[in-house]
Amino acid sequence: MSKVLRPKLLVVGGGPGGYVAAIRAGQLGVETVLVEVGRLGGTCLTRGCIPSKALIHAAGLYEEMARASSEAGHLGIRLDAPPRIDVAATMAWKDGVIERLSGGVAGLLRRARVTVVQGWARFADAKTCTVETPEGPVKIEPEHVVLATGSVPVELPSLPFGGHVLSSTEALALTALPKSLAVVGAGYIGLELGIAFAKLGVRVALVEAAERILPQYDAALTRPVADWLHAHDVELHLNARAQGKAARGLAIETERTDRFTIPAEAMLVTVGRMPNTEGWGLETMGIEMDGRFIRVDERCATSTRNVWAIGDVTGEPMLAHRASAQGVVVAEIIAGQRRRFDPVAIPAICFTEPEIVSVGLARADERHAVGQVPFAANGRALSMDAGDTGGFVRTIAEKASGRIVGIQAVGRHISELAGEFAALVEMGATLEDVAGIIHAHPTLGEMVHESALKALGHAIHV
Amino acid sequence: MGRYLFRLPDVGEGVTEAEIVAWHVKAGDRVREDDNLADVMTDKATVEMTSPVDGTVIAVNGEVGAMAPVGSVLVELEVEGEGNAGEVAEKRVPEAEPAAEPPAPKPKPEVRRDEPIPDTSGSPPFAAPATRRRAYELGIPLQFVPGTGPGGRILPADLDAFIAAGGVARAPGGTGRRTGVTDKPIIGLRRKIAERMQEAKRRIPHISYVEEVDVTELEALRAAVNEGRREGQPKLTLLPFLIRALVRVLPEFPQVNALYDDEADVLHMHEGLHVGIATQTPGGLMVPVLRHAEALDAWGVAREITRLAQAARDGSATREELSGSTITITSLGPLGGIATTPVINRPEVAIIGPNRIVERPVVAGQFISVRKLMNISSSFDHRIVDGYDAALFIQALKRCLEHPALIFMGEGA
Numbered sequence: 001m002s003k004v005l006r007p008k009l010l011v012v013g014g015g016p017g018g019y020v021a022a023i024r025a026g027q028l029g030v031e032t033v034l035v036e037v038g039r040l041g042g043t044c045l046t047r048g049c050i051p052s053k054a055l056i057h058a059a060g061l062y063e064e065m066a067r068a069s070s071e072a073g074h075l076g077i078r079l080d081a082p083p084r085i086d087v088a089a090t091m092a093w094k095d096g097v098i099e100r101l102s103g104g105v106a107g108l109l110r111r112a113r114v115t116v117v118q119g120w121a122r123f124a125d126a127k128t129c130t131v132e133t134p135e136g137p138v139k140i141e142p143e144h145v146v147l148a149t150g151s152v153p154v155e156l157p158s159l160p161f162g163g164h165v166l167s168s169t170e171a172l173a174l175t176a177l178p179k180s181l182a183v184v185g186a187g188y189i190g191l192e193l194g195i196a197f198a199k200l201g202v203r204v205a206l207v208e209a210a211e212r213i214l215p216q217y218d219a220a221l222t223r224p225v226a227d228w229l230h231a232h233d234v235e236l237h238l239n240a241r242a243q244g245k246a247a248r249g250l251a252i253e254t255e256r257t258d259r260f261t262i263p264a265e266a267m268l269v270t271v272g273r274m275p276n277t278e279g280w281g282l283e284t285m286g287i288e289m290d291g292r293f294i295r296v297d298e299r300c301a302t303s304t305r306n307v308w309a310i311g312d313v314t315g316e317p318m319l320a321h322r323a324s325a326q327g328v329v330v331a332e333i334i335a336g337q338r339r340r341f342d343p344v345a346i347p348a349i350c351f352t353e354p355e356i357v358s359v360g361l362a363r364a365d366e367r368h369a370v371g372q373v374p375f376a377a378n379g380r381a382l383s384m385d386a387g388d389t390g391g392f393v394r395t396i397a398e399k400a401s402g403r404i405v406g407i408q409a410v411g412r413h414i415s416e417l418a419g420e421f422a423a424l425v426e427m428g429a430t431l432e433d434v435a436g437i438i439h440a441h442p443t444l445g446e447m448v449h450e451s452a453l454k455a456l457g458h459a460i461h462v
Numbered sequence: 463m464g465r466y467l468f469r470l471p472d473v474g475e476g477v478t479e480a481e482i483v484a485w486h487v488k489a490g491d492r493v494r495e496d497d498n499l500a501d502v503m504t505d506k507a508t509v510e511m512t513s514p515v516d517g518t519v520i521a522v523n524g525e526v527g528a529m530a531p532v533g534s535v536l537v538e539l540e541v542e543g544e545g546n547a548g549e550v551a552e553k554r555v556p557e558a559e560p561a562a563e564p565p566a567p568k569p570k571p572e573v574r575r576d577e578p579i580p581d582t583s584g585s586p587p588f589a590a591p592a593t594r595r596r597a598y599e600l601g602i603p604l605q606f607v608p609g610t611g612p613g614g615r616i617l618p619a620d621l622d623a624f625i626a627a628g629g630v631a632r633a634p635g636g637t638g639r640r641t642g643v644t645d646k647p648i649i650g651l652r653r654k655i656a657e658r659m660q661e662a663k664r665r666i667p668h669i670s671y672v673e674e675v676d677v678t679e680l681e682a683l684r685a686a687v688n689e690g691r692r693e694g695q696p697k698l699t700l701l702p703f704l705i706r707a708l709v710r711v712l713p714e715f716p717q718v719n720a721l722y723d724d725e726a727d728v729l730h731m732h733e734g735l736h737v738g739i740a741t742q743t744p745g746g747l748m749v750p751v752l753r754h755a756e757a758l759d760a761w762g763v764a765r766e767i768t769r770l771a772q773a774a775r776d777g778s779a780t781r782e783e784l785s786g787s788t789i790t791i792t793s794l795g796p797l798g799g800i801a802t803t804p805v806i807n808r809p810e811v812a813i814i815g816p817n818r819i820v821e822r823p824v825v826a827g828q829f830i831s832v833r834k835l836m837n838i839s840s841s842f843d844h845r846i847v848d849g850y851d852a853a854l855f856i857q858a859l860k861r862c863l864e865h866p867a868l869i870f871m872g873e874g875a
Binding site: 036103338340342343344398400401402403426427428430431433 | 589591595600611615
């Protein structure tokens, strides 16, 4: 006889949406069961954000050392021999990071008295779920369900995953570096990984169907990244489509219908992610869809009573921090509070070289005042060798009210300022507010202050 | 070239001044003979002032809303030839007197005042997340909460203030505090109404009396008459019957159909019945007068009411049609309500206000039947009409209306 659990809440998926929802529900005294087939932390923690950041960090160090070992040296540092990389060891270090974080999540869930069931959930109807566990099937009949099943990489029919065709998941688990890598899709995932591999000495070619990289950002923001690619001999094929595997690489077709082969030992396909909606019984739950995504309202409620959905499975932007914020909202609603998901801005970061951050409105019109300040005018940036990448911080405010409605930046290390950007936009700060906040010297944050002054028309340093 | 001075003519019996309600020309305008220069309002009628000459306007005297004495210069024109300015020099002296009157306070044009709120139209209300969250918990849409923070940011204190002002209860319906104030100068007809109402209430001790009338039979008669009306005959409302009933009843109450000159202490009791019909017009309340109702049958009364109401609404009513009533009827028709406390149209001494007709169950012997009932509200000048007489008068009216045949029978019935 199989075990039957009847919790108040069942959370399906242990990623940054699901585990946060479960912990918050647990904190609020809601009896909660969380089902996860893989490791706790989901895509983000185990095969996305965190491992890619680890790889990017290692690649950055490797590149700096490689520069130091060149004839000219780097900042006066000279290495006698070029650095060597043991990718397997790098991956092991990265896995250690994942291990610690995933173990941390397990501990947090335990502390919140959340029951974790390891296995694949399958719904017979909206409120009946069976999980096949190593110890046998567990039947779960909850009052509320939170669907946090996340997303999976999109596969190209012409380039099915397997062998030398990698998704981001496999690329983050390589034990040996390919000599050459063709990256299909120059969105943020393809660029982050492509740049990391380029720094590690892999010959990288990027293939993008749009006319420029990172097409969702404005050209000014992406230009420093394009410049870096150009300066580091990363091939860039724009307006081009991958046709499939060729004998020794990737066949592509350009806009003018030229067909040729990019030599590549491996191919990384990063053409996007799609919601994980198959194989677990979504079709039995009577839930209204919004295209491929689950349709939710501002409370993250689906069309089926007491079934909620959060994170990538509900649509763009597919970002971990959005999922987590939704998870908190849903948990509090289930605990009887009145909540909704109504952020002013969801920050987005590309950990490219250099990094890009965008918060809120990015395209100003005549109703807006804009202040832009270059990294080259910031002492801290220059002292970190970050001043010459073409980076800048741009603040956009409403002319009438002075209210800051968007902040974008591109430049090395700028990702750590995403928090200030979001705080200013979310709190409804005005340019005068920022002008009145003392920003410590010497830091990159001074550029935020300066950009506000610039928008007010009285910048000091530019 | 000469100057022509256009003076406010004597526009009516006993009129010594008129209010300028609209200018149709300004300095520099070319005008032709018979062009409208201005509208002025006398006791009740609005009169168009047309130019007697061709010429160019040099100056207009008096703001809209100002009182202009009869004989004062309204418009100065430059005309071909001599003009009439020569005659002016001699008249200068008497003119000094009206000019010495304190000028009427200059009415400002209608303006909207708004308490300063930064224009954040098109963008959602902005507030820190904790404030937004609290507002949502309380069901308060933030777009209705005025923000006093930098750039119009909604502060926690703003939300507190909104709640303290009772914002919570009304929130789901989407109503918040409205801070606009519109200043509208009270001029023209509105000022006239205000003055007359104030004067009536100040001078007349009103006594109001309300009685219920069963109009089932009257309504049946009215329906039958309307059914059989010939082409060209107006549809009869209740009003002609009420007026005919007054014609029938009033001879017994001569002090009710009267004008009281309270300065001379004389009551002018009229034999003829001149009924003021309170009429809502776009500009406000006007009271055209149905003259000699006693000499008209119900059809004639109906026709005359229709014509007068139309004339009042389109502004074509003459001064004669707007004065001389001896008693007034004020009816709100379908908006009639249960009871009103009408204000007497001074110097009359009585006003009648029929209210809405409703069907009600009425106990009749051992049965309950559905009857059409209507209240009649009335006010009397208590200096002239005692409560006892007022009641007798309304009871007599009620008797006629309940037995409509009486309306059409001779005296003594």
